[in-house]
Amino acid sequence: MKTFIACLGTETNSFSNLPTGMQTFRDSMYYERDATQHPPNTFSLPLHVWRKKTEELQGEVVESIAAFAQPAGLTIRSVYEGLRDTILADLKAALPVDIVLLSLHGAMTAEGYDDCEGDFMGRVRDIIGPEVVLGAELDLHCSITPAMTEAADVMVLFKEYPHTDVGPRAEEVFDICARANAGEVKPVMAVHDCRMISKWRTPFEPMKTIVSEMQAAEGQGDILSVSFAHGFPWQDVACTSSKMVVVADGNTDEAAATARRFADRLWAARDDTNQDMISTDQALDLIEAGPGPVVVADVADNAGGGAPSDSTFVLRTALDRGVTGLMTCHYWDPVAVRFCEEAGEGASIDLRIGGKCGPSSGDPVDLRVTVKRILGEAQQTFGDARMPMGTAVWVTTGDVDLILTTKRTQVFHPDSMAQLGIDPTVYRGIVVKSSQHFYAGFAPIAARIEYIAGPGAIPPDFATIPFQHFTADYWPKVQDPFNEG
Numbered sequence: 142m143k144t145f146i147a148c149l150g151t152e153t154n155s156f157s158n159l160p161t162g163m164q165t166f167r168d169s170m171y172y173e174r175d176a177t178q179h180p181p182n183t184f185s186l187p188l189h190v191w192r193k194k195t196e197e198l199q200g201e202v203v204e205s206i207a208a209f210a211q212p213a214g215l216t217i218r219s220v221y222e223g224l225r226d227t228i229l230a231d232l233k234a235a236l237p238v239d240i241v242l243l244s245l246h247g248a249m250t251a252e253g254y255d256d257c258e259g260d261f262m263g264r265v266r267d268i269i270g271p272e273v274v275l276g277a278e279l280d281l282h283c284s285i286t287p288a289m290t291e292a293a294d295v296m297v298l299f300k301e302y303p304h305t306d307v308g309p310r311a312e313e314v315f316d317i318c319a320r321a322n323a324g325e326v327k328p329v330m331a332v333h334d335c336r337m338i339s340k341w342r343t344p345f346e347p348m349k350t351i352v353s354e355m356q357a358a359e360g361q362g363d364i365l366s367v368s369f370a371h372g373f374p375w376q377d378v379a380c381t382s383s384k385m386v387v388v389a390d391g392n393t394d395e396a397a398a399t400a401r402r403f404a405d406r407l408w409a410a411r412d413d414t415n416q417d418m419i420s421t422d423q424a425l426d427l428i429e430a431g432p433g434p435v436v437v438a439d440v441a442d443n444a445g446g447g448a449p450s451d452s453t454f455v456l457r458t459a460l461d462r463g464v465t466g467l468m469t470c471h472y473w474d475p476v477a478v479r480f481c482e483e484a485g486e487g488a489s490i491d492l493r494i495g496g497k498c499g500p501s502s503g504d505p506v507d508l509r510v511t512v513k514r515i516l517g518e519a520q521q522t523f524g525d526a527r528m529p530m531g532t533a534v535w536v537t538t539g540d541v542d543l544i545l546t547t548k549r550t551q552v553f554h555p556d557s558m559a560q561l562g563i564d565p566t567v568y569r570g571i572v573v574k575s576s577q578h579f580y581a582g583f584a585p586i587a588a589r590i591e592y593i594a595g596p597g598a599i600p601p602d603f604a605t606i607p608f609q610h611f612t613a614d615y616w617p618k619v620q621d622p623f624n625e626g
C-alpha cells in the first residue's frame with residue numbers, strides 16, 4: 142500500500158483586509174516534505190497519524206509539502222497556485238499510489254478561486270483517476286461544495302469545537318480509506334444543507350449530546366462516518382452555510398437519510414444551541430463584581446477567524462472605566478514589541494499599542510507602561526500541539542497588563558502567560574482574543590467564562606453579515622429558510 146499525504150489550507154475571511162501571501166504561510170506552517178519530522182500542530186498532526194498508520198501496515202508513505210496560513214483575507218492567486226502545483230507535481234512523480242490523504246481546512250478562497258479545496262481535489266482526482274482512494278480531513282468550519290463531494294471518496298471533519306479531536310479524526314479517515322483500498326467497503330457520501338449560520342460550541346449541551354449521537358450512528362447499518370460542517374460565517378462564497386456530511390458503505394439512500402436526520406436534529410435544537418453573548422460593559426461589570434478570574438472572549442478580534450488581533454475596543458472601554466486587575470491579550474503588534482526590546486526589561490516607556498491594521502482594529506491606545514518580560518520564540522499549548530507566538534512581551538500600566546506578540550495568533554492556553562512569569566489566577570479579569578479555542582485551557586482556572594458581542598473583524602451577529610456572494614436564505618437571517626423566498 143502506497144499512501145500520498147499533504148496539507149494545504151487556510152481559513153479565508155472574505156471581509157478581512159489582511160492579504161494571505163507566502164509570508165503568512167511561512168510564519169504559520171510551511172514544511173517542505175518533512176512535516177512529520179517536526180512536532181505536530183493542528184493541520185500537520187493528520188500527516189503524523191497517516192504516516193504512522195501506513196507504516197504499521199508495512200506500507201510506503203510519500204510526503205509532500207504541508208502549508209497552512211493563519212486565517213486572514215484572500216489568498217494571493219500565485220501563492221495558492223504555486224503551493225497547489227507543487228503538491229500535484231509531487232503526486233505525479235509518486236504514481237502509482239493507492240491512497241491520497243489530504244489535510245485541508247475547507248474554507249480557503251484565493252483570488253480567482255472561490256473554492257480552493259474543490260479546485261485542488263478535482264485536480265488530484267484528474268491525476269489519480271477514478272480507482273485510487275481520495276480522503277480528506279477538514280476543519281468543521283468549512284464550506285462543503287459540490288466540487289469537493291464530487292472529487293473525494295471520503296471527507297471526515299473535526300467533530301469538536303474547540304478542535305480537540307484532530308488525531309482521532311485522522312485515524313477515522315485513514316481507516317475508512319484503507320478499508321476501501323482493501324475492497325472491504327465502498328464509500329459513498331451524502332450532504333444535507335442545514336441552512337443555518339451560527340457557532341456551535343461542542344463542550345456545551347445540546348451540542349455535546351448531538352456529537353455523541355453522531356458518533357453512536359457510526360458503525361450502525363452501512364454508516365461509516367457522520368460529520369457536521371459548521372461552516373465559516375465570514376467566508377462569503379456561494380456555498381457558505383452549515384451542512385451534514387455522511388459517509389456510508391455503498392448505501393447512498395442511508396447516507397442521505399442520516400444526513401437529513403441529523404440536520405433536522407440541529408434545526409430543532411437551534412434556539413438551545415444559540416450562544417448567549419454580552420456587551421463589553423456587561424463583561425467589565427462581571428469582572429469588577431468578582432470573584433475572578435472572569436475569562437472573557439473578545440470573539441470579534443480572533444486571529445483564528447482572520448481578525449487582526451490588535452483591536453482596542455475592549456481595552457479602551459476598560460481604561461475609560463478605570464478597571465483594575467485586568468489582563469488583556471494577545472495584541473499582534475511587532476512595532477510595539479520592537480520598542481520594548483529597544484528599551485529592555487524593567488524600562489518604563491510611552492507605548493502606542495494596537496489599532497494599526499484597519500478600521501476593524503479601532504484606534505491605537507497610548508499608554509505609559511513598564512516592560513516586565515521579553516521572551517523570544519514564545520509558545521502556547523493547543524490540544525497536543527505547541528503553537529508559536531514569536532516574541533512575546535508582558536507590559537503593565539499597574540492596573541492593566543497586556544501581552545504583545547510578533548506573530549498574529551489567538552489565545553489558546555494560560556501557559557502563554559506562565560512562560561512569561563505571569564500567574565493568570567491573580568487577575569480579576571482576563572480578556573482573550575479568541576472565539577472558543579481558549580476554552581479547554583482556561584476553563585480549569587476560570588471563575589466564569591463569558592463571550593463579548595463587540596465590534597471587530599468578525600462581528601458575531603450572524604443575521605447581519607453583509608454577504609455578497611452567499612445569497613441563499615439562512616437562519617437566523619430569516620426564521621424559516623426552508624419556506625421563505
Ligand SMILES: [Zn+2]
Pocket residue numbers: 280281282304
Ligand atoms: Zn475551525
